[in-house]
Amino acid sequence: MSFHRDERSGTNGGFPTSNGTHEGGVDRTDSFDNNLEESLAGSGPDSGKKFHEVFQLKHGLYADQAGANIIELVKSSGLDNAPTHSLFGVVNRILDESMDRKNGDISNHIAFILREVLQIIEQRMSVQVENFRNQSNLYRAREEKFNSRIKVLETLAKGTSEENEISVRNLQQIKSEKIRIEEKRKLGELNILKMRKEKDDAYAEVSSFKQEFEMTKSIYEKHCMQIEEETREAKLQLEKELKELECELDGSRKKVAQLEEFSESKYRRWKKKEIKYQRFVDFQFGALQDLRAASVLMKNEVLKTRRRHAEELNYLGGKLKGLVDAAQNYHAVLAENRRLYNEVQDLKGNIRVYCRIRPFLPGQSMKQTTIEYIGENGELVVANPTKNGKENHRLFKFNKVFGPAATQEDVFLDTQPLIRSVLDGYNVCIFAYGQTGSGKTYTMSGPSVMSQEDWGVNYRALNDLFQIAQSRGGSIIYEVAVQMVEIYNEQVRDLLSTDGPQKRLGIWSTAQPNGLAVPEASMHSVKTTADVLELMHIGLTNRAVGATALNERSSRSHSVLTVHVRGTDLETNAVLRGNLHLIDLAGSERVDRSEATGDRLREAQHINKSLSALGDVIFALAQKNSHVPYRNSKLTQVLQSSLGGQAKTLMFVQLNPDVDSYSETISTLKFAERVSGVELGAARSNKEGREVRELMEQVASLKDTIAKKDGEIERLLSVKPSANGDRRANGDRRLTSSLRYGSSSPRRHSIGTPQQPQRIAGSRISGMSDKAASDGDNCSEYSDKHSEAGSQQSVDEPKHQRELFYLPSKLSSKDIGPSVDDDVELLGLGDGDSEERLSDISDGGLSMGTETDGSVSSIVEYTLFPETTKPPEKSENSEKSIPPSKLPKPPQQKLLLQQTKTSRLTRSAPKISSSARKTVAGSSSSVKPTKRWQ
Ligand SMILES: Nc1ncnc2c1ncn2[C@@H]1O[C@H](COP(=O)(O)OP(=O)(O)OP(=O)(O)O)[C@@H](O)[C@H]1O
Known part of the structure; x- marks a missing residue:
């Protein structure tokens, strides 16, 4: 629809406009x-x-x-x-x-x-x-x-x-x-x-x-x-x-x-x-x-x-x-x-021998004892009750003898001074020697760690060590560490290793200044006795034990507990190092008596060998040999730092009083007697410092002076005509002797100085075993010379039975009298050659005191200690030696003082003074050579 115009007409349809007109x-x-x-x-x-x-x-x-x-x-x-x-x-x-x-x-x-x-x-x-x-x-x-x-x-x-x-x-x-x-x-x-x-x-x-x-x-x-x-x-x-x-x-x-x-x-x-x-x-x-x-x-x-x-x-x-x-x-x-203090210790002797007799165990009350008499001053008389006769009684003399009633504390009281020496920087070695079941472990460790009363030397020593260290805390700070090894069948094992004692350890070939003989063995720092107890418990658990006919749990190994002490002086910063070796040796009984065969026999052979080596070392040291056969056994290698001129040694001789153990007892006592006669020289503190060096130098120059003077005297003596007669010669010799051994001269020598031994070659000098002969070229060389000397000096004894005598330091020829002078002459003391000959005594000239009939094994023939050897007593007991009238009179008057019969020294000096007697007292009362020495 749309509105649009009418385009065609162009109009709007003709609508009128608004104004009303029609517009077109x-x-x-x-x-x-x-x-x-x-x-x-x-x-x-x-x-x-x-x-x-x-x-x-x-x-x-x-x-x-x-x-x-x-x-x-x-x-x-x-x-x-x-x-x-x-x-x-x-x-x-x-x-x-x-x-x-x-x-x-x-x-x-x-x-x-x-x-x-x-x-x-x-x-x-x-x-x-x-x-x-x-x-x-x-x-x-x-x-x-x-x-x-x-x-x-x-x-x-x-x-x-x-x-x-x-x-x-x-x-x-x-x-x-x-x-x-x-x-x-x-x-x-x-x-x-x-x-x-x-x-x-x-x-x-x-x-x-x-x-x-x-x-x-x-x-x-x-x-x-x-x-x-x-x-x-x-x-x-x-x-x-x-x-x-x-x-x-x-x-x-x-x-x-x-x-x-x-x-x-x-x-x-x-x-x-x-x-x-x-x-x-x-x-x-x-x-x-x-x-x-x-x-x-x-x-x-x-x-x-x-x-x-x-x-x-x-x-x-x-x-x-x-x-x-x-x-x-x-x-x-x-x-x-x-x-x-240490000098006093030195004077007491750097090797001490304490004898301890075990009581009869429960059930042994009916047993007969071999212990006849225990003297106050270390005398001990043993006898075989099954045999009669005066010669049956034997007298021994040690630094101390502890009877069956002695307590652990009694034993430790006499050990304590050595512990203090460790803290002063000395090396100390304490070991227990004796046949199986004689109480070595009892003495060293004790029957139980539970009660302090039972504690042996080990625990008490460490306990003491901590206490002294603590009391010195104001001036010296100490660090303590322990090692524990076992020597079993000539193998060293670490008893404190966390892996158990399986690993075999190597050892240093020579003694280390820090005393670390077994460097591979684990070292455990300890601060308290409780630490020690714990470690020793581990060690004892690991220790090899075996059963033998003699002791069901007899230890067939040597256990060595080493305590390393390092002290730092807070004032001077000087460092002191001391080592304490605590050794529980394996049993020393004869192989045949222990009825061992197979493995046990092998164990026993190793034990005998190492004990023999120990004896060899001690005596080589005693003789100031240039060669000390440390390397003949692991035991002596481990103990090297503590067995020498610089260390103090204490041996516990453990005895079983049972009559059945008589021959073992005698054998043990002879070994101990031999050891007690050894003079290892003055102990030396491991103190590092100027003071020590100066002293050393001083000593060296003094030594030179003395040597020069000695040489001069020798020369003067040798140019004197022999026509002056025996008496005069004797007088000269007396003079020489007096010069050399005069009462004013110190018996012991200064730190670490190789001294001329103060000794007299005895009429009998022990022979050298096959084993000892094999101890290196040096040894054989020495043994040859030694044999020669022995042959010259032996007068009425067989050549192979030679003996070494020691003259107490304070025993001058004057004290002894003419008869002693004769002996001195006889022994060739005045002869310049005598020194050499003495030092020529071979390393192998000594051995452990185990008796054997030689029929079981040739190895046990290592028993080299001559029964006839008579070392003089050298401890303070020397001075306090018993006068003849006060010699112990054993019960029933069984004791026969036969020492003068076989000892050249005493035989040739029947009127010897008390100081001479003490030499006798220090040796066995009965001397009889055995076929072992042949
Ligand atoms: N002084 C003592 N008082 C009481 N009992 C002791 C004494 N000494 C040792 N015994 C006892 O004798 C027995 C053997 O002692 P021990 O084990 O210490 O001998 P051992 O020489 O260490 O033997 P082994 O060589 O086998 O180690 C033990 O039962 C111990 O308790």
Whole structure:
């Protein structure tokens, strides 16, 4: 549907203009459009404006073409002024688009526009109809007017013909005019009809618009309702949330209120405090002022006091200097004390032999004892109760003899001094020797570690060591570590190894200054006795034990516990190193008596061999041999650092009093007797320091001087003519002897100095065993010389039975008397060669004191100690030797003092003084060579 101009006629249908005149042509057509536009505009500028405003408000929402057109239209002329056909065009487009889109939102606005457009069209239509009605009335009025004129004119015509003719012409004109108007009227009516039709069509179209609009509206309303519903729900939700928020807000408000209240109260409190502090500060300030004043006073006072103190300090300084000097002296005195202490130990002898007799064990009460007498000063008389005869009794002398009743403590009391020496930097070796079951383990370890009373030397020694170390803590800091090894079948095993004693260990070939003979053996630092107990428990558990006929749990190995002590002097930083070897030797019984065979026999052979080597070493040391056969057994290798001129040695000789063990007892005692006669030289502390070096140098120069003088004397003596007679020669020799061994000369020599031995070659010198002969080239060389010397000196004994005698240091030829001089001469003491010969006594000249009949095994022939050897006693007991009248009188007067019978020294000096007797006392009372020495 569209409104459009009649282009063909170019008219607007002949409608009258608004001013009531009939205007033809173009003007009238334009006036229709103008009227229509006017009518649109006439519907009210307000409505157009309103419409325009609505679009102004909403135009942002219309992005479609229709909206754009409308906007364009409204912008250009306003809706009210828009031509009707434009309006219809707009309406058409809107409807087309709304049909396509079905958009509720757009339809709403379109509906609004359509309503506006339709209202405008209706208004225009009604205006048009009104116009047409007015025009029709106007035409009717004109028609009536013309009709009245006609009547007038007809009247006039009748009056005059001329006038008539004019009137007729006018009339004709009027009639033609009338016809023309009539035509126009008819055309107008036709136009009206046409317009009415158009109007009906427009109405129909509008109604369809309305329907569509209603539909769209209902959809839109539904949509709106839905939106409203959603909005309501959202609103409810929001209200709910709002309420919650309000609740929270209330809570927060309350909290804030509380906080505010709290902070308010705090603020009040702080305020109060501030006031209080302010007062306090004011008060303090006041006090400070007072103090300042007081401090000024004090300062003055202090200055005065300082001056006074300085004076006093000067005074005290003077006094303190005296004290420091005294303290230094104190240290010197302490050192001197220690030196003297060790000197006393030295004087007691660096090798000591204690004999301990085991009591009979439960069940042995009926047994006969071999112990006849135990003297106070170390005498021991043994006898075989099954045999009679005076010669059956034998007297031995040791440093100490502990009877069966002696307790562990008694034994340790005499051992204790050596422990202190370890802390002074000496090497100490304590070992127990004796046949199986004689109590070696009992003495060294004790029967049980549970009670302190039972503790043996080992535990007590270490306990003591810790105590002394602790008491010296102020001046010397000690570190103690232990190693424990076992020598079994000539194999060294670590008893404290965590892997058990399986691993064989190597040992140093030469003695190490740190005493570490077995470097591979694990070293365990110990701080308390408890540590030691724990370690020794492990060690004893690991120790190899085997069963023998003599002792069910007899140890068949040597166990060596080595305690390494390192002390650092806090004042001088000097380092002291001492080692303590505690050895529980394997049983020394004869192989044949132990009924050993197979493995046991092999064990026994190894044990015998190592004990024999021990004896060899001790005696090689005694003789100051240049070669000491340490390497002949693992035992001597391990003990090397503690068996020598620099060490102190203590041997426990363990005896089984049972008569069945008599021969073992004798054998053991002979070995011990031999050892007790050995002088190893003065022990030397392992103290590293300038002092020691200086002393060494001093000693060396002294030694040179003495050697020179000795040489001179020898030379003088040798040039003296023998014609001076024996007596004179004797006198010279006496002089020599006196020079050499005079009572004023010290018996022991200074630290580590290889001294000329103070000894006399005896009439019998022990032979050398096969084993010993094999002890290196040196040994054989020495043995040859030795044999030669022996052959020269032996007078009434077989060549192979040679003996070595020692003259006590304080025993001068003068003391002994002429007869002793004779002996000295006889023994070749005055002969320069004698020294050499003495030192030539081979390493192998000694052996363990095991007796054997030689029938069991050639290995046991290592028993090399000659029974006839008579070493002099060298300990302090020498000086306290028993006078003949006080010699022990064993019960039943069984003891026969036969020593003079076989001892050359005593035999040739029957009236020898007590000091000479002590030599005798130190040897066995009965001397009889056995086939072993052949
Ligand atoms: N002085 C003593 N007092 C009491 N009992 C002792 C004493 N000496 C040793 N015994 C006991 O004698 C027995 C043997 O002692 P022990 O085992 O010490 O001998 P051993 O010489 O070490 O033997 P082995 O050579 O087999 O090791 C043990 O039962 C021990 O308790």
